[in-house]
Amino acid sequence: MSVLVVGLSHRSAPVSVLERAALSADAQVKLLQDTVAAEPASEATVLATCNRIELYADVDKFHAGVAELSTLLARHSGVGLDELTPYLYVHYEDRAVHHLFSVACGLDSMVVGEGQILGQIKDSLARSQDMHSAGRLMNDLFQQSLRVGKRAHSETGIDRAGQSLVTFGLEQLAAGADVAGWARGRRALVIGAGSMSSLAAATLARAGVAEVVVANRTFDRAERLAQILGEAGDAEGPAVVARAVPMESVPAELTRADVVVSCTGATSLVLDAAAVAAAVEGRTGAPAERIAADAPRGTDVRRPATAEESCPLDLTAVQPGFSVMGEAAVAGMDAATLEQHAAWAGGSAVRREGARRTPEADAELITALAATAATVGRIPERRRPEPVAEPPRPEPSLFLLDLAMPRDIDAAVHRLAGVRLVDIESLAEASADAPMASDVDQVRRIVSDEVAAFGAAQRAAHITPTVIALRAMAADVVAGEIARLEGRLPGLDDKHRAEITQTVRRVVDKLLHAPTVRVKQLAAEPGGAGYADALRTLFDLDQETVAAVSRAEDSTTDKNRGPA
Numbered sequence: 244m245s246v247l248v249v250g251l252s253h254r255s256a257p258v259s260v261l262e263r264a265a266l267s268a269d270a271q272v273k274l275l276q277d278t279v280a281a282e283p284a285s286e287a288t289v290l291a292t293c294n295r296i297e298l299y300a301d302v303d304k305f306h307a308g309v310a311e312l313s314t315l316l317a318r319h320s321g322v323g324l325d326e327l328t329p330y331l332y333v334h335y336e337d338r339a340v341h342h343l344f345s346v347a348c349g350l351d352s353m354v355v356g357e358g359q360i361l362g363q364i365k366d367s368l369a370r371s372q373d374m375h376s377a378g379r380l381m382n383d384l385f386q387q388s389l390r391v392g393k394r395a396h397s398e399t400g401i402d403r404a405g406q407s408l409v410t411f412g413l414e415q416l417a418a419g420a421d422v423a424g425w426a427r428g429r430r431a432l433v434i435g436a437g438s439m440s441s442l443a444a445a446t447l448a449r450a451g452v453a454e455v456v457v458a459n460r461t462f463d464r465a466e467r468l469a470q471i472l473g474e475a476g477d478a479e480g481p482a483v484v485a486r487a488v489p490m491e492s493v494p495a496e497l498t499r500a501d502v503v504v505s506c507t508g509a510t511s512l513v514l515d516a517a518a519v520a521a522a523v524e525g526r527t528g529a530p531a532e533r534i535a536a537d538a539p540r541g542t543d544v545r546r547p548a549t550a551e552e553s554c555p556l557d558l559t560a561v562q563p564g565f566s567v568m569g570e571a572a573v574a575g576m577d578a579a580t581l582e583q584h585a586a587w588a589g590g591s592a593v594r595r596e597g598a599r600r601t602p603e604a605d606a607e608l609i610t611a612l613a614a615t616a617a618t619v620g621r622i623p624e625r626r627r628p629e630p631v632a633e634p635p636r637p638e639p640s641l642f643l644l645d646l647a648m649p650r651d652i653d654a655a656v657h658r659l660a661g662v663r664l665v666d667i668e669s670l671a672e673a674s675a676d677a678p679m680a681s682d683v684d685q686v687r688r689i690v691s692d693e694v695a696a697f698g699a700a701q702r703a704a705h706i707t708p709t710v711i712a713l714r715a716m717a718a719d720v721v722a723g724e725i726a727r728l729e730g731r732l733p734g735l736d737d738k739h740r741a742e743i744t745q746t747v748r749r750v751v752d753k754l755l756h757a758p759t760v761r762v763k764q765l766a767a768e769p770g771g772a773g774y775a776d777a778l779r780t781l782f783d784l785d786q787e788t789v790a791a792v793s794r795a796e797d798s799t800t801d802k803n804r805g806p807a
Contacts, residue, residue, distance in 0.1 A: 246384060247305065248339045249312040249331055250290075250297030253353050256330035258668040262649040264320035264327065266291045267508065274298065274319040275376045281315065283308040286378035288371040288385060290346070292363050293408075293439070293506075293648040293667060294353050296320065297346075299339070301380045309333055337698050343384065344690045344697075347392030349401060353671055354411045355683065356401040361392045362438065383701070391693045398689065400682040408646060408670065409443045409504075413450070415665045415673055416502070416642045426450035432500035433457050434493060434514075435507040436464040439646050441471075443504040448472050448483040455485045456500065458493050460507075465489075494518060497641075498525035504644045505651040514643075516655040523641055523661050639663035703763050709778050710759045716784065717751045 253261065266274065271289045278287035284300040291297075298316055302308030313331060317324035334342045342351070347364055349356040368385040371377035377385070395401050410422070417425035431452045433444045436459040444455050455472055459465035465487035472485035488496060497503065497518065505513055638661075645652040645666040656664045725744050729735060735743075762778055778784070 245302050246299060246336060246339045246380060247302045247308045247312065248297055248299045248334045248342060249309060249316060250295060251330045252295035253671050255332050258671065260330055261294060264296055264322045265648050266296055266320060270319045272374065274315060275371060275374055277315050279376045281311045283311050286381045287376050288367055288381045290364060290367045293646060299381065301378065305335055337694055340384065340697055341690060341694045343388045344391045344693055347388040348395040348686050348690060350683065350686060354408055357408055358396055358402065359408065361389060364388055387697055391690065395686045395689055399685045401686050409446050412644045412646060412665050412670055413446065415670065416644055416663060423450045426452050426502065428453050429501035430454045430499055431502045432496050434505040434651065435459060436468045437506060439506040440504065441468055444468060444472055447502065452483060455483050456496050457485065457487045458490050458496065460490050462487060462489050497522035502642045506646040507651055509651060510649065512653050513651040515653045516659065519656045519662060520659055523659065526640055706763060709784065710763065712784050713778065713782055714755060717755060721747050721751055
């Protein structure tokens with residue numbers, strides 16, 4: 244067994260990097276094709292979700308495999324290898340199995356215990372099977388991970404350790420209130436009709452919203468989801484009023500909606516700050532205000548801010564030789580402030596600092612950045628004098644939940660009054676301090692036991708073709724000796740011939756029984772891979788014969804393997 248995983252997730256990389264590295268469906272297909280075409284890998288599977296991108300492969304060389312998989316991930320994600328490498332993690336053999344089993348149980352999720360990852364693993368395996376990039380190892384590994392995940396959810400209370408990302412996001416929108424009470428009677432707009440959006444729509448319907456409007460680029464899918472929601476009444480209550488609209492109707496629906504959930508596969512923003520501000524104005528009749536510390540209250544987000552207003556840094560605190568365009572200047576900024584700084588940096592302020600730079604000047608600035616970072620850590624954010632009687636932030640009238648990666652909703656919406664936005668980044672911050680349930684320890688024990696059992700089974704399976712080849716060779720020897728005996732004793736009757744044949748076979752079986760059973764036990768232990776080689780050497784078994792048995796077993800397994 245030589246399974247290798249190279250990946251990045253919300254635990255290893257900031258949301259901004261995950262967002263840029265997100266793989267489209269086409270990119271995942273091409274990544275799989277290139278991986279199995281690469282020399283170190285014989286089979287591969289990609290697990291890509293909103294907060295992780297992982298490439299699993301069966302490799303024959305560790306270092307070459309890491310280099311090749313890392314390069315392929317960088318190439319297909321569009322993020323340079325030098326930039327991506329600090330955020331990558333690598334697991335090999337048993338550690339890779341342990342990682343996938345932990346992922347399947349929800350231990351590595353942003354919200355511990357969420358069960359949606361099982362569906363995503365199942366989809367990843369199905370895609371690899373359709374492309375024939377998943378061979379025996381990937382099939383065994385991913386199907387076993389599904390069984391382990393289901394076992395964890397059925398035997399423990401891991402579900403209590405955390406909610407699904409949708410439920411957790413709605414709880415954040417409700418700001419501590421009961422979700423059902425908070426959602427009851429509200430109008431919901433769901434943008435997207437995929438699995439996550441469908442789950443969000445169903446969750447809102449169960450919570451008692453008055454209406455669910457589904458918008459999707461493929462109108463048929465939106466209609467199908469709306470129809471399912473409209474027919475899904477049960478004993479807990481009647482079916483929700485649901486209807487489908489084309490994406491062009493989103494701005495109009497935005498003025499009517501109280502809750503918006505967006506999760507599409509778009510590579511650009513679905514809702515920008517201006518569209519949300521217009522929706523708030525359409526609902527309240529008053530323009531949405533900026534409320535960030537870097538802009539005066541009452542500043543309309545649709546009016547371009549001046550360079551001084553836009554800069555999130557206190558320029559008077561900048562030390563000589565320090566570039567406000569460098570990395571240390573933005574260290575510690577949240578996503579919204581970072582986007583504001585990027586917008587300011589792309590405007591007239593950049594031209595004042597000088598658009599043309601030389602490598603020598605960049606080197607000097609990097610030195611200055613390092614010195615300043617070591618001294619102050621980061622440039623302080625601008626602190627404007629607070630007004631004596633600052634009006635409190637109004638209660639939100641529009642709630643937005645962005646579950647997409649890359650994001651669907653402009654992070655600048657955080658700065659709009661009357662709006663509450665919860666996105667992947669804020670969910671990560673909110674879940675970082677979530678209490679861990681005692682069931683997590685039990686799940687970890689299940690994972691450890693299952694990893695040991697899987698490793699033993701794989702190692703034992705590795706020696707099986709050798710044992711089969713040995714018994715086939717013994718059968719050939721018996722057949723040859725019986726044929727020679729018949730030539731020397733032509734008058735041997737059938738009864739005696741059968742008795743002699745059976746006796747010889749019993750002798751051979753008894754001689755081979757103990758060593759073959761024992762070698763399987765030894766091979767199942769850690770470090771037991773060498774026993775197959777020893778068996779082939781001791782009995783002078785033909786390597787091609789063993790390989791032929793392996794190919795025959797793989798072919799039979801593929802034919803008998805059920806759906807993922």
